[in-house]
Structures are given as structure tokens and as C-alpha cells.
Amino acid sequence: MIKGRITAAVAVISLVLVACSGGTTPSTGGSGALRSGAPIGSGSGGPGTNLPTAIGPGEGSLNIIIWAGYAEDGSNKKEYDWVHPFEQKTGCKVNSKPANTSDEMVTLMRQGGGSVYDGVSASGDATRRLIANGDVAEINPQLIPDWNDVAPFLQSPPHNTVGGKHYGVSHGWGGNELMWRTDVVKTAPTSWDVVFDPAKAAAYKGKLTAYDSPIYIADAALYLKAHRPDLGITDPYELTQPQFDAAVALLTEQRPNIGKYWAAYADEIDNFKSGATVVGTTWPYQVNVLKGENVPVQATVPSEGMTGWADTWMMSAHAKHPNCMYQWMAWMVTPQVQAQVAESFGEAPANPKACALLDKGVGPYAVKNFCTEYRVNDQSFYNQISFWKTPLADCGDSRGQACIDYSVWTQKWTAIKG
Amino acid sequence: MLYRHRWLQVLLLLAPPTGWFLVVYLGSLSVLFLSAFWLLDPLTSAVVHTFSLRNFQILLGDPTYRTIVLRTVGIAAAVTLTDALLAFPIAFYMARVAGPHARSLLFMAVLLPLWSSYLVRVYAWRVMLQPHGPVESFLSAIGLPNVEIGYSDVSMWIVFSYIWLPYMILPLYAGLERIPRSLLEASQDLGGRGGITLRRVILPLALPALAAGSIFTFALTLGDYITPTLISNSQFIGNVVYDSQGVANNIPFAAAFAIVPVVIMAGYLLIARRLGAFEAL
Amino acid sequence: MGRLGLRLATGSVLAFLYIPLVIIFLFAFNADRGQSWPIRSYTVRWFGDALANGDVRDALLLSVEAALGATAISLLLGSLAALAVHRFRFFGRETISFALVLPLALPGIVTGMALNATINTAGIGFGLVTIIVGHATFCIVVVYNNILARLRRTSSSIEEASLDLGATTWQTFRYVTLPVLRTAILAGALLAFALSFDEVIVTTFTAGTDETLPIWILNHLRQPNQRPIVNVVAVAVIVLSAVPVYLSQRLSASDAGGLSG
Numbered sequence: 001m002i003k004g005r006i007t008a009a010v011a012v013i014s015l016v017l018v019a020c021s022g023g024t025t026p027s028t029g030g031s032g033a034l035r036s037g038a039p040i041g042s043g044s045g046g047p048g049t050n051l052p053t054a055i056g057p058g059e060g061s062l063n064i065i066i067w068a069g070y071a072e073d074g075s076n077k078k079e080y081d082w083v084h085p086f087e088q089k090t091g092c093k094v095n096s097k098p099a100n101t102s103d104e105m106v107t108l109m110r111q112g113g114g115s116v117y118d119g120v121s122a123s124g125d126a127t128r129r130l131i132a133n134g135d136v137a138e139i140n141p142q143l144i145p146d147w148n149d150v151a152p153f154l155q156s157p158p159h160n161t162v163g164g165k166h167y168g169v170s171h172g173w174g175g176n177e178l179m180w181r182t183d184v185v186k187t188a189p190t191s192w193d194v195v196f197d198p199a200k201a202a203a204y205k206g207k208l209t210a211y212d213s214p215i216y217i218a219d220a221a222l223y224l225k226a227h228r229p230d231l232g233i234t235d236p237y238e239l240t241q242p243q244f245d246a247a248v249a250l251l252t253e254q255r256p257n258i259g260k261y262w263a264a265y266a267d268e269i270d271n272f273k274s275g276a277t278v279v280g281t282t283w284p285y286q287v288n289v290l291k292g293e294n295v296p297v298q299a300t301v302p303s304e305g306m307t308g309w310a311d312t313w314m315m316s317a318h319a320k321h322p323n324c325m326y327q328w329m330a331w332m333v334t335p336q337v338q339a340q341v342a343e344s345f346g347e348a349p350a351n352p353k354a355c356a357l358l359d360k361g362v363g364p365y366a367v368k369n370f371c372t373e374y375r376v377n378d379q380s381f382y383n384q385i386s387f388w389k390t391p392l393a394d395c396g397d398s399r400g401q402a403c404i405d406y407s408v409w410t411q412k413w414t415a416i417k418g
Numbered sequence: 419m420l421y422r423h424r425w426l427q428v429l430l431l432l433a434p435p436t437g438w439f440l441v442v443y444l445g446s447l448s449v450l451f452l453s454a455f456w457l458l459d460p461l462t463s464a465v466v467h468t469f470s471l472r473n474f475q476i477l478l479g480d481p482t483y484r485t486i487v488l489r490t491v492g493i494a495a496a497v498t499l500t501d502a503l504l505a506f507p508i509a510f511y512m513a514r515v516a517g518p519h520a521r522s523l524l525f526m527a528v529l530l531p532l533w534s535s536y537l538v539r540v541y542a543w544r545v546m547l548q549p550h551g552p553v554e555s556f557l558s559a560i561g562l563p564n565v566e567i568g569y570s571d572v573s574m575w576i577v578f579s580y581i582w583l584p585y586m587i588l589p590l591y592a593g594l595e596r597i598p599r600s601l602l603e604a605s606q607d608l609g610g611r612g613g614i615t616l617r618r619v620i621l622p623l624a625l626p627a628l629a630a631g632s633i634f635t636f637a638l639t640l641g642d643y644i645t646p647t648l649i650s651n652s653q654f655i656g657n658v659v660y661d662s663q664g665v666a667n668n669i670p671f672a673a674a675f676a677i678v679p680v681v682i683m684a685g686y687l688l689i690a691r692r693l694g695a696f697e698a699l
Numbered sequence: 700m701g702r703l704g705l706r707l708a709t710g711s712v713l714a715f716l717y718i719p720l721v722i723i724f725l726f727a728f729n730a731d732r733g734q735s736w737p738i739r740s741y742t743v744r745w746f747g748d749a750l751a752n753g754d755v756r757d758a759l760l761l762s763v764e765a766a767l768g769a770t771a772i773s774l775l776l777g778s779l780a781a782l783a784v785h786r787f788r789f790f791g792r793e794t795i796s797f798a799l800v801l802p803l804a805l806p807g808i809v810t811g812m813a814l815n816a817t818i819n820t821a822g823i824g825f826g827l828v829t830i831i832v833g834h835a836t837f838c839i840v841v842v843y844n845n846i847l848a849r850l851r852r853t854s855s856s857i858e859e860a861s862l863d864l865g866a867t868t869w870q871t872f873r874y875v876t877l878p879v880l881r882t883a884i885l886a887g888a889l890l891a892f893a894l895s896f897d898e899v900i901v902t903t904f905t906a907g908t909d910e911t912l913p914i915w916i917l918n919h920l921r922q923p924n925q926r927p928i929v930n931v932v933a934v935a936v937i938v939l940s941a942v943p944v945y946l947s948q949r950l951s952a953s954d955a956g957g958l959s960g
Contacts, residue, residue, distance in 0.1 A: 427786075431782050431783035432779070434775065434776055435776040435777070435779050435799075435839065436795075438772075438776055438835075438839070442832060442836055443801070446814050446816065447809070449813065449816045449817045449820060450816050453816065504712050504715070505712075507705055508712045510705065511709045512709075515702065522948050524709075524713075525948050526945060527713060527716070529944045529947055529948070530937065531716050532893065533897070533943065534720065534897075534936055534937040535897060535912075535936055536897055536899065536913070537913060537920055538723055538916060538930070538932075539723070542719040543719055545726070545734045546719065548736070550736060551736045552736055555736065580716075583712070583716065584716070641805070641807055641900075643900075644900070644917075656806060656808050659812070660808060663815075664903075669812070669816060672812060676809045679809065683804050683805050683806070686804075687800065687801075696797070697848075699800070
């Protein structure tokens with residue numbers, strides 16, 4: 001009896017030891033080809049110095065932080081699968097981690113000294129933070145075969161190109177739309193007032209939703225820009241104290257009408273499906289998924305305009321699998337993949353060559369004239385979207401340091417939610 | 419022999435566990451709480467290592483955080499009370515009424531939910547509480563008015579009470595079982611009716627076990643942030659801490675706020691220890 | 700309260716404990732991917748999908764490895780501490796129980812953040828080792844409590860008798876103390892395993908990109924199309940856990956005490 005127990009104990013412990021030694025060895029750094037880059041922020045050398053000149057052999061795996069829907073492997077809709085073909089082509093096994101907000105992306109990118117994740121699909125409010133802190137690597141556009149096909153205004157936009165150095169490849173862009181359930185909200189809204197005007201929002205008390213992130217304060221500011229000209233709001237991310245206070249007050253007033261804030265996109269899908277929430281801001285992705293499940297929803301770009309995102313695939317400065325990451329960046333900007341992402345997520349692709357595939361309306365959603373509808377080549381439309389960016393104390397204009405920085409946005413967001 | 423090397427033996431026995439505790443746990447906690455005095459760079463959101471009390475000023479100056487602390491403690495207390503009330507009859511039945519066979523079946527029945535995934539059980543409640551969900555159909559089936567509980571503090575109270583209930587039943591059962599039968603008989607012989615025996619004999623003797631169970635129900639509710647996110651639309655201390663750390667990367671602020679539940683729990687444990695909870699854990 | 704009232708109350712509490720589990724079971728067979736109520740048609744196809752899912756198998760394996768590792772460390776450290784506290788009087792003895800319960804009683808998010816900050820500062824890679832370290836930290840106390848409770852209820856005279864009869868310290872431990880502690884050790888180990896196996900909060904801070912089963916569930920619970928598989932996994936965990944639950948019950952039948960026996 002005793003002997004049996006001891007044997008069992010020894011077996012358990014040795015099992016543990018085997019498991020420990022087997023499961024944890026992190027793969028050692030990437031091949032030399034991509035290790036020659038100059039340290040970020042070292043200031044020495046102009047763009048392109050010491051960048052890799054060729055993509056080396058893949059490291060066998062890739063860890064990326066994504067917006068939900070940016071790395072589909074066919075498990076949600078079998079037509080949308082650009083992960084498995086990539087894995088077959090490159091031998092890099094993709095492990096994707098969906099983040100709910102830009103802030104979360106920045107935090108995740110810094111895990112383990114920046115070595116846990118190889119790359120990220122960062123929006124404009126995260127990109128500058130990552131670049132300024134040296135979290136992401138300068139990349140060599142010559143290693144991205146489709147680079148020159150990317151829309152000209154997205155090849156070197158200020159949110160991912162600093163001092164002529166490219167810190168990533170543009171992925172796509174779009175806006176935060178207004179979605180409602182057509183069986184509850186009978187007349188189609190055309191303005192954000194349905195969620196912000198207390199008189200109108202009261203009709204859906206306890207059924208409203210909003211994005212659970214401090215950056216949502218900009219949505220209120222955008223509404224005030226149109227409806228309270230006396231505040232003189234010029235940019236919803238550059239707010240002076242009175243402008244900021246007005247936006248916070250508007251959101252505080254909205255709070256009792258909110259049934260549930262959504263942080264994870266899937267929460268919004270659940271709540272629109274069950275009817276727990278019936279109107280509020282959304283990414284086009286949720287609209288597509290809900291329509292795909294025959295939930296009666298519609299979405300629109302309200303008259304005040306919208307906040308939005310322009311996303312960039314960026315590589316960690318301390319990536320363990322840089323060759324796989326380079327191959328991923330190159331893969332994601334090819335017309336075929338761009339067409340699939342654009343259609344499944346509902347955003348404008350960075351590479352307009354995708355339009356040739358999209359406009360036929362052959363995908364699962366069969367959107368005809370996709371690129372006209374999403375105004376892919378329309379730079380003036382692009383310029384009208386208030387793209388997410390990090391609010392800073394420096395207003396970026398004659399007002400100087402009078403603006404409210406993001407740390408205050410974060411605190412106030414906690415206070416608004418209460 | 420044994421006596422001569424007493425100190426050596428104590429040292430040999432104690433060195434590994436205390437070493438682990440000091441290095442891994444207290445060491446990590448110091449690293450964390452030290453950072454409560456640092457700040458965050460607004461542009462890069464990187465930690466700036468300069469001593470400052472700003473995080474504490476924000477915490478004390480903004481009534482929001484007081485509301486959140488009160489809500490968290492209030493719900494944790496309500497959950498503990500609810501679980502004590504729910505646990506008592508079943509624990510008593512198991513310990514003093516049920517036959518050996520029924521007792522072991524009940525014991526397994528209480529233990530099994532503890533082994534099934536916490537997340538999935540919380541999620542099951544979310545499905546149950548959704549509009550037109552099982553709870554609503556049940557309520558209307560038995561003729562009750564249709565109350566939409568939805569994402570509220572009430573749903574949080576229900577779900578937390580549900581999730582941590584076995585942690586209250588099991589120690590209470592063990593505590594009630596340890597009460598000698600002779601004491602109960604003595605009370606009855608002396609004319610103590612059911613109610614009096616319960617109040618004057620059973621409850622005082624079960625108090626250490628109740629306190630032990632309450633450590634779990636109170637602590638686990640106090641520190642949670644996942645259930646509030648999934649089930650309600652309001653924030654717990656844990657949500658603010660998690661959002662500050664995991665989302666905004668503001669470790670200094672998260673660390674400063676995290677001191678609050680640590681202090682609350684330390685106080686709670688000291689009281690629980692006085693009630694003899696540590697012998698009944 | 701009358702005996703009938705007691706029965707009714709017991710039955711209601713049991714119903715309260717089991718209705719959500721029944722809901723999970725039903726949804727595991729739901730033909731529709733969504734979680735809408737009432738369920739319209741049933742299928743068993745998610746079970747095949749879950750079996751074929753490599754990520755689930757990897758996550759399960761990692762969880763088992765982590766739980767075994769954490770249990771092994773907790774057994775070692777917890778029994779050492781319990782023996783020391785029971786055998787000897789020394790300065791700070793009273794604080795040990797208090798200190799060891801802290802990692803379990805303080806919010807998991809505090810433990811998690813603290814370990815995460817340390818792992819990041821020290822530049823250690825995230826993985827199985829960091830998961831085990833995190834879990835062991837709060838599992839030690841359950842082993843410690845079980846063993847200490849048993850030691851307190853055991854008369855020390857049998858150990859003295861063994862020593863008096865000429866057995867060495869080691870022989871006494873091996874042939875007298877250890878057999879007495881056997882069930883307490885097993886009960887503590889089971890509880891430690893259970894705590895580790897279902898832990899989410901600390902793990903989110905110590906696992907890096909690795910997924911234990913609860914982390915896999917957390918990541919997929921919020922992806923609408925993955926939920927049927929999550930339900931199947933949950934059902935499988937419930938069914939499989941009948942084994943350790945039965946074991947705990949056997950142990951507690953031999954003598955009661957501690958959270959699980």
C-alpha cells in the first residue's frame with residue numbers, strides 16, 4: 001500500500017518535472033536577418049539605416065494582438081479564412097489575441113518587455129504611443145511586395161510614419177457607426193441625438209449602449225461640436241477644460257439610459273440579439289455579424305459625422321518571431337486578404353486593388369459596389385472622419401498647452417460610469 | 419537527538435515555505451505597492467519613476483472611488499449574509515439529520531459545482547437573466563410580474579451568492595458536524611426548545627465555521643471583476659484596478675487603488691481570526 | 700424549523716445550485732449557435748467539434764500540468780509549514796497561519812498584478828513555470844490547513860512511543876506520522892488541484908500567451924460563434940470532475956475537517 005502511494009507520488013512529481021522542462025522554453029530570438037535594425041529612438045541615422053534587407057526563414061509561430069475580426073480562421077464564417085492559408089504558406093502558426101480597446105493593445109504590447117507579442121493591428125491612438133515609447137520597430141517597406149499599391153494617403157500617414165521612418169503597414173480604416181434594432185426603433189435615426197439628446201434618449205431608457213473606453217468621450221465632443229457651437233470645439237480629441245467638462249456632463253446625463261456599455265464586441269452582439277440594448281455606437285463588424293444571424297438591425301453614418309480608426313500592422317521592437325511578423329504584414333496587405341478583411345469587418349481596405357475583387361459582390365455578404373459605398377479612394381471622406389488619436393495637453397494649435405490629456409480622460413471615464 | 423537539533427529542524431522545515439512566501443508573494447507585493455507612488459507619462463503611457471502622492475490625491479479627491487468601494491463592500495456583505503442564510507439549513511440537514519448515505523450524496527452534490535468552470539456558470543446566469551430568458555419565462559409561468567433584472571446590482575448579488583455558496587456550505591457542514599450530540603440533548607433536557615437550542619447552543623458553536631466560510635464568500639466577491647463585467651453595468655474595485663492596469667497600463671494608479679481591498683481584507687481576517695475562523699478553515 | 704421545512708429548504712438550495720448547470724447541459728446540445736431561449740432544436744455535433752479542436756486539447760493539457768505542478772509545490776511547502784507549526788514553539792508562529800491565508804483571501808487581481816509586475820521587472824518569460832508559481836502561492840494554505848488540522852487531532856504520544864522504541868526521526872516520520880496524515884494530504888492535494896484547475900484571475904496575469912482551460916474559456920466565451928464548444932467543454936469538465944469529487948467524499952467519510960474533508 002505504502003509503496004504504491006510513494007510510487008504514485010514520484011510519478012506525479014516526475015510528470016510535473018517533465019512538463020516543466022518541456023513546455024516553457026521560449027523560442028530563442030529571430031534569425032539574424034531581422035536583428036540588425038538600429039535601436040528605436042536612438043536618434044542615430046536617418047530612415048532605413050540598418051534595416052533588414054530580406055525576410056529570413058519563419059520562426060514557426062506568430063503571436064499577434066488584433067481587433068476582433070482581423071485574423072479570421074474560418075471558425076466564424078468558413079468563407080473567411082486567411083489565417084490557415086498563411087500558416088500553410090509560411091509555416092508560422094498564428095496565435096491571435098483580440099483586444100477590446102487601444103489602451104489594452106498598448107499594455108499587451110509591453111508585456112514581458114515587449115517580447116510576448118510580435119505585432120499588433122494598432123489604431124491611431126495607440127500607434128503614436130507605441131512609437132514614442134520605442135515599443136515598435138521601424139520596418140523596411142521594400143520587404144512588403146504590395147507596399148506601392150497601398151492608397152497614397154495611407155503609405156506615410158502621420159499616425160504610423162515619423163521622421164520619414166515607417167513603423168508599420170496600413171491595414172484599413174472606417175468609422176464608428178450608429179446601429180439600432182429596427183423592430184424597436186421604428187424611425188431610422190439620422191443623428192447621434194438619439195443617444196445624446198436627453199429628451200430623445202429617454203424613449204430607450206435602459207436600452208442604450210455605448211463603447212466602454214475613455215476615447216468615447218470624443219463621440220460626445222463630436223456631437224457637441226455640431227450642436228453646441230458656442231463651445232467652439234474644433235477637434236474632439238483636443239478639448240480645453242470647458243469643452244471637456246461639457247462632454248463629460250453630456251455623458252453623465254446619458255449614463256442612466258445606458259443598459260450596458262460594451263467593451264467586448266461580442267457583448268454588443270449578444271445584447272442586440274437579446275434586445276437588452278437596442279441603439280448605440282458600433283463597429284461595422286457587429287452589424288455584419290448580426291445581419292448574418294437575421295437580427296433586425298440597421299446602421300448609418302449620422303449627420304454629425306463619426307469617430308473612426310485607421311489601423312496599422314506594427315511589429316514589436318523586441319519581437320521573437322520577426323520574420324513571421326514581416327510575412328504577416330506582407331500577407332495582410334495583399335489584395336485577396338484585404339478584400340476578405342474589408343468585407344467581413346466592414347471597413348475600407350488600405351489597398352484599393354482589393355476593390356477589383358470586392359465590387360463584384362461575390363463574398364458571403366455580396367455587397368455590390370463595396371468600394372464606392374465605403375469610399376475607399378475618397379480622401380476627402382477620409383479626412384472628414386475624426387480618427388482616434390491620443391489626447392494630449394498640447395492642443396496642437398494656438399491654444400498651446402490648454403488641452404486635457406488622456407490620463408484625465410481615463411479618470412473621468414471611470415467617474416462617468418460611476 | 420531530536421531536542422538538540424530543535425532549531426535546526428525548525429529552520430529546515432520553515433525555510434522553504436517562508437522563503438517562498440517572502441520572495442514570491444511579499445516580494446511581488448512590494449514591487450507592486452512601491453509603484454503606487456509613481457506616475458504615468460501622458461504621451462507614451464510609460465511609468466515615470468518619480469515619487470509622488472498624486473494617485474492617492476486622485477483617489478481621495480474624487481467621490482467616484484468612494485462610491486465604488488462602498489458598492490463593492492456592500493454587495494460582498496450582502497452576498498456573505500445571503501450565503502450564510504442559504505447554507506445553514508442544508509448544512510444542518512447534512513450534518514445532523516441525513517443518514518450516512520444521503521449525507522455523502524449531498525456532500526458530493528455541493529462539491530460538484532465547485533469543480534465546474536466558474537466562468538461558464540457565470541455565463542449561464544447571463545443567459546438565464548437575459549430578456550425573454552429562462553428566469554423571465556419561469557417568473558411568468560408561476561404568475562409573477564415580469565421584472566427585467568437585466569444588467570444590475572441585483573443580478574450581481576444573485577450570481578455572486580450562487581457562485582460562492584458551496585464555499586459557505588462546506589465549512590459550515592464540518593462545523594455543525596463537530597458539535598457533540600450530548601450538548602444538544604442537554605439543552606433539550608433543560609427545556610430549551612428548538613429555537614432556543616439553535617440560538618443559544620448551535621449558533622455560538624457554529625460561529626467559527628460561519629466566519630471561516632464568510633472569509634471565502636466575502637473575499638472572493640470583494641476581489642472579483644469578471645462577474646461585474648459579465649453580469650452588471652456597474653464597477654467594482656476590481657474593475658477599476660483591472661482597467662487601470664490591464665487596459666490603461668496605469669500600474670501606479672491601479673496599485674494605489676488595490677491597497678483598499680488589501681486593507682479591508684486584512685481587517686476582515688483579523689476579526690475572523692478572533693472568532694476562531696482559522697481553526698475551522 | 701420542522702424537519703419538513705428543513706427538507707424543503709435543502710431541496711431549494713440544491714435546485715438553486717443545479718439549475719444553471721442544467722442550462723449549461725441544455726445549451727451544449729443546442730443546434731443554434733446563439734444562446735437564445737427557448738432552445739428550438741438539439742444536436743450532438745458540437746461534441747465532435749470540441750474533440751477535434753486542438754487548442755482545447757492543448758489548453759486542457761496545460762491546465763493539468765499547471766495544476767499538478769502547483770499541487771506538488773503546495774504539498775511540499777504546505778506540509779513543511781504545518782509540521783513546523785505543530786511541532787515547535789517559535790517566535791512568529793502565530794503569524795504563519797495568517798500569512799499563508801493571505802494569498803487566498805486577498806483579491807486575486809492583487810496577487811496577479813503583483814506577480815505580473817515582478818515577472819516583467821525581472822524579465823522572466825511567461826509560461827508554465829510562471830503559472831505554476833502563481834497557483835502554488837495561493838494553494839499552499841489549503842494543504843497546510845488540512846494537514847495542520849489532522850496533526851492537531853492526532854495524539855503526539857504515538858510518535859513519542861515510536862521514538863522511545865528506538866526508531867529514528869526519519870523512521871518515525873515515514874512509518875508513523877505519514878500514514879496518519881495520508882488522507883489529509885490527499886484531501887489537501889485534491890483541493891489544491893481544484894483551485895488551480897479553475898483559476899482565472901491570477902492566471903490572466905501570469906500566463907502570457909499560453910492558454911489554460913479557464914483562459915481558453917474566457918477568450919472564447921466572448922466570441923459568439925465559439926460558445927457551443929465552450930458549453931461542451933464545460934459539460935466535459937463537470938462530468939470528469941465527478942471522479943475527484945467522489946474521491947473527496949470518500950476521504951471525508953473517513954474523517955471530516957477542512958474545506959473538502
